[in-house]
Amino acid sequence: MNLLYALDLLGTAAFAASGALAGVRRNMDLFGVLVLGLVTATGGGTIRDLLLGDTPPFIFKNETYLYLSLCISLAVFLFHRSLDMLHHPLLYFDAVGLGTFVVIGTSKAIAFHMEFIGCVMMGVMTAIAGGMVRDMLSTHVPLVLQKEVYASACVVGGALLYLLHFTTLPDNYASVIAALAVILLRLLAIRYHWSLPRAAHH
Amino acid sequence: MNLLYALDLLGTAAFAASGALAGVRRNMDLFGVLVLGLVTATGGGTIRDLLLGDTPPFIFKNETYLYLSLCISLAVFLFHRSLDMLHHPLLYFDAVGLGTFVVIGTSKAIAFHMEFIGCVMMGVMTAIAGGMVRDMLSTHVPLVLQKEVYASACVVGGALLYLLHFTTLPDNYASVIAALAVILLRLLAIRYHWSLPRAAHH
Amino acid sequence: MNLLYALDLLGTAAFAASGALAGVRRNMDLFGVLVLGLVTATGGGTIRDLLLGDTPPFIFKNETYLYLSLCISLAVFLFHRSLDMLHHPLLYFDAVGLGTFVVIGTSKAIAFHMEFIGCVMMGVMTAIAGGMVRDMLSTHVPLVLQKEVYASACVVGGALLYLLHFTTLPDNYASVIAALAVILLRLLAIRYHWSLPRAAHH
Numbered sequence: 001m002n003l004l005y006a007l008d009l010l011g012t013a014a015f016a017a018s019g020a021l022a023g024v025r026r027n028m029d030l031f032g033v034l035v036l037g038l039v040t041a042t043g044g045g046t047i048r049d050l051l052l053g054d055t056p057p058f059i060f061k062n063e064t065y066l067y068l069s070l071c072i073s074l075a076v077f078l079f080h081r082s083l084d085m086l087h088h089p090l091l092y093f094d095a096v097g098l099g100t101f102v103v104i105g106t107s108k109a110i111a112f113h114m115e116f117i118g119c120v121m122m123g124v125m126t127a128i129a130g131g132m133v134r135d136m137l138s139t140h141v142p143l144v145l146q147k148e149v150y151a152s153a154c155v156v157g158g159a160l161l162y163l164l165h166f167t168t169l170p171d172n173y174a175s176v177i178a179a180l181a182v183i184l185l186r187l188l189a190i191r192y193h194w195s196l197p198r199a200a201h202h
Numbered sequence: 203m204n205l206l207y208a209l210d211l212l213g214t215a216a217f218a219a220s221g222a223l224a225g226v227r228r229n230m231d232l233f234g235v236l237v238l239g240l241v242t243a244t245g246g247g248t249i250r251d252l253l254l255g256d257t258p259p260f261i262f263k264n265e266t267y268l269y270l271s272l273c274i275s276l277a278v279f280l281f282h283r284s285l286d287m288l289h290h291p292l293l294y295f296d297a298v299g300l301g302t303f304v305v306i307g308t309s310k311a312i313a314f315h316m317e318f319i320g321c322v323m324m325g326v327m328t329a330i331a332g333g334m335v336r337d338m339l340s341t342h343v344p345l346v347l348q349k350e351v352y353a354s355a356c357v358v359g360g361a362l363l364y365l366l367h368f369t370t371l372p373d374n375y376a377s378v379i380a381a382l383a384v385i386l387l388r389l390l391a392i393r394y395h396w397s398l399p400r401a402a403h404h
Numbered sequence: 405m406n407l408l409y410a411l412d413l414l415g416t417a418a419f420a421a422s423g424a425l426a427g428v429r430r431n432m433d434l435f436g437v438l439v440l441g442l443v444t445a446t447g448g449g450t451i452r453d454l455l456l457g458d459t460p461p462f463i464f465k466n467e468t469y470l471y472l473s474l475c476i477s478l479a480v481f482l483f484h485r486s487l488d489m490l491h492h493p494l495l496y497f498d499a500v501g502l503g504t505f506v507v508i509g510t511s512k513a514i515a516f517h518m519e520f521i522g523c524v525m526m527g528v529m530t531a532i533a534g535g536m537v538r539d540m541l542s543t544h545v546p547l548v549l550q551k552e553v554y555a556s557a558c559v560v561g562g563a564l565l566y567l568l569h570f571t572t573l574p575d576n577y578a579s580v581i582a583a584l585a586v587i588l589l590r591l592l593a594i595r596y597h598w599s600l601p602r603a604a605h606h
Contacts, residue, residue, distance in 0.1 A: 055457025
């Protein structure tokens with residue numbers, strides 16, 4: 001469980017950094033950059049908890065996530081010029097966060113006795129809803145609706161975890177396998193520029 | 203009650219189709235099209251349930267709505283070229299969905315002992331909030347804020363149902379009357395291009 | 405407490421007026437203007453109550469806020485030409501609303517036993533989230549993320565109230581001091597065109 005928590009914090013930091021960077025690029029002020037970092041890192045889990053009826057959401061039960069997101073966002077605001085060299089590592093940390101968030105969200109939904117699609121949706125939402133709100137706050141169509149294998153890697157991981165839950169495999173192993181599946185799919189998608197098909201619109 | 207459920211599913215399917223079509227037109231990928239269909243069909247009722255504190259929302263208690271929305275959205279993604287002939291029927295199904303959703307939302311709010319404006323808002327929100335989120339996800343100003351007698355037909359139906367609830371009329375009849383009022387107003391608005399007034403802005 | 409309620413209604417009216425004006429300027433129809441007024445005035449407190457798990461939100465427990473917001477929005481829709489002379493007073497009423505909303509939100513979060521950042525966030529959210537949704541509904545990047553000392557005045561007031569709560573100062577005095585701090589900061593920011601720094605993006 002400690003490993004999961006460590007990965008959770010790593011993912012939170014990576015998501016906060018990418019959100020804050022988006023705020024800097026869109027020329028927001030300090031408050032805007034902090035809000036975008038915070039929303040990207042914690043928005044998905046917050047919406048999941050609202051839908052599960054588990055209020056107040058996790059961020060208010062353990063404020064570590066809030067302090068971490070705000071500190072990372074502030075650091076990005078101050079030092080973003082020096083962070084260019086972090087661009088590539090950030091993509092990998094983001095993939096790790098993606099896998100971890102899917103596992104946390106899906107597991108929580110299983111514990112709340114939700115059914116198949118509900119569990120998968122909770123996992124996917126934990127991972128991507130924060131980034132969608134970030135994009136909507138800066139009036140961009142959410143990236144995940146448009147291209148790349150990003151959300152679909154989360155769908156696969158969430159479905160896999162739900163199915164493994166009904167085998168005799170210990171939950172710890174199931175979590176690791178599902179998280180690795182998401183991370184691997186995502187890294188392959190980055191490496192080979194995989195995209196989902198679009199409708200042949202004319 | 204079985205009729206109401208059948209109309210509810212018909213409305214859900216019509217809303218999912220219109221959401222998925224919007225996704226196709228805005229050049230989203232498969233995941234985006236599925237999300238837009240799902241959000242349009244089930245977003246309004248989900249927000250209503252969050253506001254009523256009735257969590258998890260209805261879609262997670264009976265996953266039929268989720269499967270139906272996803273299947274319809276997938277069909278739109280695959281066969282949208284052949285669906286042009288469905289354009290006109292879709293407008294009518296949408297009107298039926300509108301009336302049904304208003305009745306379901308307002309009835310639920312009455313059962314939760316909300317007051318007048320609250321009940322009307324819940325009915326209207328059930329019917330239109332999904333479409334508003336669909337528009338925000340594609341960075342369009344929600345259509346219902348701009349033109350046509352669409353939301354206002356819902357306001358009339360919700361208010362009517364609330365008032366009829368305090369007469370001796372059986373609830374079933376009240377529901378049918380309110381739903382028909384919404385559907386009729388909406389069809390007249392389509393036929394005669396009715397719009398709400400705008401402020402004489404200069 | 406009666407003073408706080410009076411200021412709360414004044415702030416609600418000022419927020420509704422600014423929201424409805426935005427709807428008129430963006431050429432929305434009557435329904436759109438009413439929605440923008442309502443959302444701006446009551447959206448922040450509604451989101452706060454959802455996050456606190458206090459459902460249904462305050463607006464449905466005392467419909468005064470809804471009637472007030474709708475009446476003010478309707479008045480703006482009808483008479484907005486004559487309201488130009490109200491432009492300056494509106495800025496001051498808005499500042500009063502800001503201070504009042506921060507105090508109400510932070511106090512409620514303290515009563516719900518939230519921690520430091522959570523309490524400040526609830527105060528800030530009560531004051532600014534309605535305006536953010538208003539901007540998103542009209543596909544503008546929320547103003548508060550971009551410029552001016554607006555949200556940051558709320559952060560100061562919320563933090564001040566949280567800290568004063570742990571002194572021997574009676575809660576009434578603490579509330580007045582925190583509200584005045586927000587209002588004063590906001591008025592100074594208007595007077596001297598204060599802005600938060602932006603990242604030196606190139």
